[in-house]
Amino acid sequence: MANIRNFCIIAHIDHGKSTLADRMLEITGTVDKRKMKNQLLDQMELERERGITIKLQPARMEWDGFILNLIDTPGHVDFTYEVSRSLAAVESAVLLVDATQGVEAQTLANLYLAVEQNLEIIPVMNKIDLPAANVEKVSQEIINLLGCNKEDILLISAKTGQGVTEVLKAICQKTPAPIEENKELQALIFDSNYDEYKGVVIYIRVFGGQINKGDRIKFCATGEISEVLDLGYFKPHWVSAKELNSGEIGYLVTGLKDLEKAQVGDTIISPKSQVKPLPGYKKVKPMVYAGIFPQEGNDYHKLREAILKLKLSDASLEFEPTNSSALGFGFRCGFLGLLHLEIFQERLKREFDLSLVVTTPTVAYKLHLRNKSEMILTTPTEMPDPSHIDYIEEPYMSIEVLTPQEYLGSLMSYITEKNGSHKDTKYLNENRVILSYAIPLSSILVDFYDNIKSISSGYASLNYEFFDYRRCELVRMDILVAEHPVEALTSLVYKNRAHHVGKSIIKKLKDVLPRAQFAIKLQAAVGGKIVAAEKISAMRKDVTAKLYGGDVTRKRKLLEKQKKGKKRMAQQGKIDIPQEAYLAVLKR
Numbered sequence: 001m002a003n004i005r006n007f008c009i010i011a012h013i014d015h016g017k018s019t020l021a022d023r024m025l026e027i028t029g030t031v032d033k034r035k036m037k038n039q040l041l042d043q044m045e046l047e048r049e050r051g052i053t054i055k056l057q058p059a060r061m062e063w064d065g066f067i068l069n070l071i072d073t074p075g076h077v078d079f080t081y082e083v084s085r086s087l088a089a090v091e092s093a094v095l096l097v098d099a100t101q102g103v104e105a106q107t108l109a110n111l112y113l114a115v116e117q118n119l120e121i122i123p124v125m126n127k128i129d130l131p132a133a134n135v136e137k138v139s140q141e142i143i144n145l146l147g148c149n150k151e152d153i154l155l156i157s158a159k160t161g162q163g164v165t166e167v168l169k170a171i172c173q174k175t176p177a178p179i180e181e182n183k184e185l186q187a188l189i190f191d192s193n194y195d196e197y198k199g200v201v202i203y204i205r206v207f208g209g210q211i212n213k214g215d216r217i218k219f220c221a222t223g224e225i226s227e228v229l230d231l232g233y234f235k236p237h238w239v240s241a242k243e244l245n246s247g248e249i250g251y252l253v254t255g256l257k258d259l260e261k262a263q264v265g266d267t268i269i270s271p272k273s274q275v276k277p278l279p280g281y282k283k284v285k286p287m288v289y290a291g292i293f294p295q296e297g298n299d300y301h302k303l304r305e306a307i308l309k310l311k312l313s314d315a316s317l318e319f320e321p322t323n324s325s326a327l328g329f330g331f332r333c334g335f336l337g338l339l340h341l342e343i344f345q346e347r348l349k350r351e352f353d354l355s356l357v358v359t360t361p362t363v364a365y366k367l368h369l370r371n372k373s374e375m376i377l378t379t380p381t382e383m384p385d386p387s388h389i390d391y392i393e394e395p396y397m398s399i400e401v402l403t404p405q406e407y408l409g410s411l412m413s414y415i416t417e418k419n420g421s422h423k424d425t426k427y428l429n430e431n432r433v434i435l436s437y438a439i440p441l442s443s444i445l446v447d448f449y450d451n452i453k454s455i456s457s458g459y460a461s462l463n464y465e466f467f468d469y470r471r472c473e474l475v476r477m478d479i480l481v482a483e484h485p486v487e488a489l490t491s492l493v494y495k496n497r498a499h500h501v502g503k504s505i506i507k508k509l510k511d512v513l514p515r516a517q518f519a520i521k522l523q524a525a526v527g528g529k530i531v532a533a534e535k536i537s538a539m540r541k542d543v544t545a546k547l548y549g550g551d552v553t554r555k556r557k558l559l560e561k562q563k564k565g566k567k568r569m570a571q572q573g574k575i576d577i578p579q580e581a582y583l584a585v586l587k588r
Ligand code: GTP
Pocket: 011, 012, 013, 014, 015, 016, 017, 018, 019, 020, 048, 052, 053, 054, 075, 126, 127, 128, 129, 130, 156, 157, 158, 159, 160
């Protein structure tokens, strides 16, 4: 165990993580480079577009008398918990920064997590071969962040291989060897995936004891018991081994079919053992909800199949069937965050060729009821009567925006306008600033990231993380068409914004609803009180067209009759709302 070194790499997209890992695999003679590249290629396009780093396959390398285990942190802001579990599986982190770009917001967040967990941080600056490399400036950023010495920062080119051997040496020297926490089996699940043929495969770090092929194991959180069908190392492809020992990292084929039974962060032990689970396990809960419907009604089954398939490899996704008078049959889905939602929706479209209608996402509100119970509200129509509610809380995020100084003013006013409250401003160097805010999750759900990007001409980077629940004044707003509530258009809004939001929904409806023979009232109501109203005037059919001459009484009679008919029609509320009209209001 004394010669094992477990480490990870923290880096922003494109800063050279995969290139560095490739060089390490080459230098240590582990290589199976071609295979690795092929695996990565599949996911590349979508993740790149969204600024998500591609997750490396873990790798075990033998070099200079050491066993080096490299694992990766998921480069996706919604997966902070998973990142924290990956960091818990290692003793050190290589902080990899591009010498032409400097530190970015997401790197920062992961770095803080690593520091919190007492990992040894090994600062490395990459791409020093490029003419645009600004070693001085970027060194200063790293020094300001870590409080390290300039000589501690390793200067490398992952592309040419310059300096990479020194990185390996530093990892061997600086990373503490694992300590055996326990004599009995105790292993942390830091990642998991679903293999079509093998079922659930978990990636583990053994903290105590030993685990062998054929052993029976217990998952502490779920109580599930299963057998070790196979286990082994990452080379980086799976290579079977007889056992995994304390301090080691490897994969384990569980035979389970359901990812939820083997959760990231859970501990595996022997079924009869009294050993305590490792700290840090948490059941992650969705924060963002949206309705997903097929554009074509007869694609419902195809959508269902697709969601079930994606769910196999995505334990944090929640979904349940739903049915809307406007959009037909579909699913109400819960996600960890907005990027999770976006990726999911894109995968449905690209991998399953589905045309979808995705409703405006809402956040998970926490309702404290007068009878002292709590409920999580994710669907507007499930909002209980206000008399039952004591108070409501909404999720708040902690965000960090890293930006060149020149955009500071405009970014600050934009974030303030979105109800952000300022926490801190820190200078990374003389012209790069880290802004920290607390902001309601609902404020950043739609277009926030795009706006941050466009205000800063693309230079700012954003990171967000769940912070806490805070009180808010929330009301249910109903939309009435011809005095009939339209369920699909019910929404949750801040009390002081109800008039404004109601007005904008109604205006939109007015633009898209076809006119009828009679006038149509459009209203937004909160608790039975109308907060905004509009009217679509009647399309007047000339019922008097056939009359010649000047019989005024006859003419008046016909008009009266028409008026009565219209009134009756309006009372019956026979308004067919075409799907396009719903979509215009509901769609993001
Ligand atoms: P993701 O896989 O998207 O997370 O990015 P990454 O951090 O793994 O970056 P990757 O290794 O794919 O490198 C991004 C780009 O930078 C590629 O085009 C590399 O060829 C290039 N690159 C990486 N390291 C160096 C370097 O030291 N010098 C130069 N000139 N280019 C480099």
